[in-house]
Amino acid sequence: QVQLVQSGSELKKPGASVKVSCKASGYTFTNYGINWVRQAPGQGLEWMGWIDTSTGNPTYDQGFTGRFDFSLDTSVNTAYLQITNLKAEDTATYYCARDGTPAGTSFDYWGQGTLVTVSS
Amino acid sequence: SYELTQPPSMSVSPGQTARITCSGDALPKQYAYWYQQKPGQAPVLVIYKDSERPSGIPERFSGSSSGTIVTLTISGVQAEDEADYYCQSGDSSGTWVFGGGTKLTVL
Numbered sequence: 001q002v003q004l005v006q007s008g009s010e011l012k013k014p015g016a017s018v019k020v021s022c023k024a025s026g027y028t029f030t031n032y033g034i035n036w037v038r039q040a041p042g043q044g045l046e047w048m049g050w051i052d053t054s055t056g057n058p059t060y061d062q063g064f065t066g067r068f069d070f071s072l073d074t075s076v077n078t079a080y081l082q083i084t085n086l087k088a089e090d091t092a093t094y095y096c097a098r099d100g101t102p103a104g105t106s107f108d109y110w111g112q113g114t115l116v117t118v119s120s
Numbered sequence: 121s122y123e124l125t126q127p128p129s130m131s132v133s134p135g136q137t138a139r140i141t142c143s144g145d146a147l148p149k150q151y152a153y154w155y156q157q158k159p160g161q162a163p164v165l166v167i168y169k170d171s172e173r174p175s176g177i178p179e180r181f182s183g184s185s186s187g188t189i190v191t192l193t194i195s196g197v198q199a200e201d202e203a204d205y206y207c208q209s210g211d212s213s214g215t216w217v218f219g220g221g222t223k224l225t226v227l
Contacts, residue, residue, distance in 0.1 A: 106153040110162040
């Protein structure tokens with residue numbers, strides 16, 4: 001069965017960096033893109049962008065350029081989100097979600113989420 | 121990118137019908153998708169392409185579209201349906217947008 005398993009919670013200081021992983025299983029990894037979604041505490045869902053797993057080409061939504069980086073390691077079916085120069089407002093749960101667009105199903109499978117807390 | 125507008129909250133008694141709306145200028149041209157999110161859990165896709173239901177989603181969940189408004193209907197609401205619901209759509213530039221979410225309370 002399709003599964004996306006994310007890395008565990010992180011506590012970081014302002015100015016540090018964090019790298020969140022999203023390991024996929026149960027399907028051909030390079031056939032579906034991976035989206036990243038942010039959810040600040042008590043807030044709604046915010047699409048950050050996506051990465052084409054067949055080419056490695058990332059696309060970032062406005063507001064997520066500069067400090068945010070999407071990458072892949074296709075040898076282990078894993079996508080990564082790295083955030084540099086962390087700020088307090090980056091405190092949020094970050095989700096990866098499979099892009100089922102080829103099948104018309106949009107974000108059809110989600111990881112369990114990774115809570116990143118930025119605090120001094 | 122454009123916006124999708126949802127009512128922040130609504131409440132319904134068990135067994136009644138809940139209708140959650142989502143409005144956006146691009147909805148006549150773009151499909152809408154709906155997600156259910158319970159506290160502490162990841163979102164779950166409940167409707168795709170305006171009105172299609174993924175396998176495993178109960179039949180009481182349905183979707184419809186009319187012009188700039190799409191609607192998620194939950195017929196015979198159960199206590200377990202209490203959750204936040206988000207609509208989503210894309211725009212012509214390939215970006216995705218979520219609505220602000222609707223908190224459904226089952227009285």
